Amino acid sequence: MKTKTLIFLLFAVAASVFATKEFSSQSQNDPWTTQQLLAPADLANTLKNPKSPQPIVFSIGMQAVIKGSIDIGPVMEKDNLDQLKQKLDKLPKNSNIVVYCGCCPFSRCPNVRPAMALLKTMQFTNYKLLNLPQNVKVDWIDKGYPVSE
């Protein structure tokens, strides 16, 4: 009985270590932390309140859907990534920056990783990734948040 219990415990520990390793390696692949994810509702509230300090919002995907955002284009393309770098070169390192794509879930998005990696490499200190788990339609447009004209 004791041997069986011991084997079960060893198996459980091994499984949990494996699961943790898997989880952490997936997280390590993404060039952002959970704290750097910005909730769409928070950005929408900020944009709706002109008295609130406004972030610089870059669209790094297919189309600048969010009101007031700067259209860089998909940064999976080198020219667009270079254009983002040029814009960032002119900004102080502590600028309040938000980037978003919203084509598809992060796991499939070809644009969020190059943009966040660039911000990290350039040593910006106050940048966020807009958390659009499905896409910009479901998580922004359908919620009635401000869109560009």
Place this chain on the structure above:
Amino acid sequence: MRTLILSVLILLFGSMISTLSAQSTGLEIGNKAPEIRLPTTKGDTVALSSLKGKLVLIDFWATWCSPCVEEQSQLAKLYSKYKQSVFTNGKGFEIYGVSLDAKKSNWENFIRTNKINWIQVSDLKFWRSPVAKTYNIQGLPFNVLIDDNGMILAKNLHGIDLEKQIGSFLKK
């Protein structure tokens, strides 16, 4: 006698209501698929309703959507296989591709490079396309299979499930 006439009238009325409801436009299986009228790469407008009489797959996709791009080769095979087939609910098979691309050049280049020979339309409005709202699209790829009268037969089938479903409608 009066009770009998009244019962028959109630049954008739109920049947009329149920028929009307079954033909209403909506997104459920059995509903009439909402109309789409969008331009092709050349600018000509093609209405979904113009395909009446055929079995039609409405394929919502975009060049920026990797699973959609991967699926195009399977669609090409299905199109080639069933284009001229006779189904229990349509004569011939057509694909009505609706792209949620934002850039015309990306859309055009993909169609040309991949020799896509079925109908392709787009308003190039990305996720802001009114069609995405009308069809309540939550993510890509997404598709709707409709019969010769534009009634929804199936939704969001991919791979072998899609092929089986189309094949099941073949007239024996």
